[in-house]
């Protein structure tokens with residue numbers, strides 16, 4: 001993409017050009033809803049090809065948001081079964097040099113036990129990954145998601161919380177420490193405005209921590225829709241799916257949240 005291929009001293013002007021070209025502000029979202037869809041056999045072949053090599057523009061365009069979501073969850077099943085695809089990373093680096101056509105944006109916690117590409121059995125060029133402790137959204141994350149979906153064509157946004165999240169536990173404990181304090185303040189709404197919980201409310205209660213982790217994901221998904229007109233519009237016209245999910249540190253399984 002233009003954004004990533006600009007040399008540093010030209011990057012600001014490239015961004016200006018990019019903004020002018022895509023006319024993000026107020027522009028209608030890119031719609032793939034009316035494009036013809038290949039049949040199931042062709043799609044299966046496309047997916048096999050995509051697993052082997054780096055995603056092309058045509059492969060990205062051939063997916064519906066639901067197919068991308070299904071592919072992510074199928075990849076997660078391979079991860080859980082320790083059946084990850086062997087990829088030629090050197091070849092993929094060379095193939096991806098000219099451009100990128102990822103199929104999803106994943107927002108994950110910083111936690112080192114969630115290797116996002118592996119979790120979905122994916123590799124170079126397959127997904128955008130944004131990470132911040134507590135997997136909340138802010139202006140920068142929203143801008144990154146708008147770039148990933150509206151400009152670069154990704155079809156799914158998935159926000160992944162996880163079991164035993166240390167950032168959520170620290171927010172529950174209202175920890176005060178350096179820049180961690182304002183960071184945790186962005187998780188506090190899940191505690192203060194989340195749905196009610198019956199039981200002991202403390203970081204030492206795993207059920208309560210799990211409840212807040214899920215509320216935190218739910219509020220992040222809501223915030224994406226509320227705070228990004230671009231992404232809200234894309235979801236409304238069917239060219240994007242925004243979902244919350246929960247990762248189990250013990251099993252490696254990703255479960256979509258309702």
Ligand SMILES: [Zn+2]
Nearest residue numbers: 109111165166
């Ligand atoms: Zn975490």
